[in-house]
Amino acid sequence: MNRWGIILPLPGVPLLEHQSLVRRLPDLGYTDVWTAETAGTDAFTPLVLASQWSDGLRLGTAIVPVFTRGPGLLAMTAATVADSAPGRFVLGVGASSPTIVEKWNAIEHREPFGRTRDTLRFLRTAFTGKAVTEDYPTFSVQGFKLDRPPAVPPPVLLAALRPGMLRLAAAEADGAITNWVAPGDVPKIRAVIGTEPELVAPIFVCPTEDAAEARSVGRMLIGTYLNVPAYRKFQDWLGRSEALAAMHRSREAGEHWWRAGQAIPDAVIDELIVHGSPEECRARLASYHAAGLNTPLITLLPVAGGDPVKHVEALAPGRA
Template sequence: MARWGITLPLTGVPVLDHAKLVAELPDLGYADAWSAETSGTDAFTPLALASQWSDRLRLGTAIAPVYTRGPATLAMTAAAMAEIAPGRFVLGIGSSSPAIVERWNGVEFREPFKRTRDTLRFLKAALGGEKVTEDYDTFSVRGFRLERVPAQAPPIMLAALRPSMLRLAGREADGAITNWLGAGDVPKVRAELGEGAELAARIFVCPTEDAAAARALGRMLISTYLTVPAYAAFHDWLGRGEALRPMHEAWAAGDRRGAGALVPDEVVDELVVHGSVAECRRKVAEYAANGVDTPVMALLPTGGDQLELVRTLAPNA
């Protein structure tokens, strides 16, 4: 059985206004609440609050960037979350993107695969209570030991899009978190990860029967995200390179608005779940049927009540 999750906080809803919904989520059939970190809330504060609003949800970061906090700070934050939500916290980490790391945080975005691997190895040691003195390929740590070692070290999952990171996640982490893929792409991703590790996928859901509006929003998001080099390479690997080539060419030429208009309908329909609430629920279930253990809905704004839409989209609705 898949664990259905929801991404919090919801667009346009104040963080503290989620308390009642979070308390309801388990009875609605949701098993997880996951956070993201770009330019809105940080990844941890909403989960810390949610841990006090419900003691039945698993809570995960999808993801905390490995560059924007020092390794020791990331370990301390994860340990604190593991303490306040014992046995219910999953630390999702990843490289993030050059825009977030370099342009917004002033940190060099260099060797993302190695930085993620090194951070994973450090965190496994630190959260296990070891005193860490190590020269990793991308940073060094001297004599760090957590003062408050969690009674149960949290699982660590990696943001992974392509074979090398997926294989690392399957080999050394507790699973992979992926993003911006269609239900039909899942078997290819799962094959690289392997069968033993958890696969979580953020799924963008736009519950509206106004297909034109849903596709317009989808095109804007796709042209923003999939022009990031890692996502562009991901979709080349998945086989959408030619379909997305006009978008990439327009974006590279500086025509950002025109780039979105060049995303084909079929690509939007594969990557953004839209339609009636029942149709959206069915499409999310396809991801689980194809090999996603944890489908995590990211609810896109439709003008409707976001809190109520979470309720109507629920597995038990």
């Protein structure tokens, strides 16, 4: 099933002011509300609110780091959301990055592949309500048991960029969440993960016909994100090494990310940032479905003078 999701909360909109919009999302054609967790809201609180504002939406996290909560706390928090929205919650977890884990949360970002694998295995058992006593390779749990195991254990999706994590997602999760992809990248990812698991991705959407404005916002994001080692290696794997080489050289020379961003070709921005009229944006989002992405998650980017709620309405699949 192809779905149509939105990442909330919207930029510049207070959390509690989303209630009216969330109630209308199913009528607009949206199927999903998802959250991210970086330095804004946590991933779970907005979903608990959304679960009470609408009973017609699937809710998901994209993503929760496996390092910033202990295994037991992660299981308890996920079970709480699952209890608030039985059968409608999807837990997306991932390794995150050294910046978020180490620099912002003072936790060692060690053995990310192993920690992610072990967390997946722990959650599978914990959600059944069984007691967990296990020495996993990257952590140990002694006697943890959920007092309120979810009546419907949530599917667990894994944040995955390159083949190793994608294979882990196919083998031990219920699907994968990837990031910073163009429609043309999806078949390469599908070739690793297979055709059956759900594939989800945030898609950055700048709903403006001013291409210069959209590319300016895109340069800022790409210059920030794609210099992170994991994302750089992912884009290399996808075949953008040459296109992004000048940006990387600029950053390696110590230049500010803004100056490095000037070296990003417009063609790369146009691949990775959806922009244009609402009709053009909807058509581009639909092309992700056609390429094999089950669930694009609109990640709305700010537009000068724009109203993000009106943008959500204009981008709705029901408008097509």
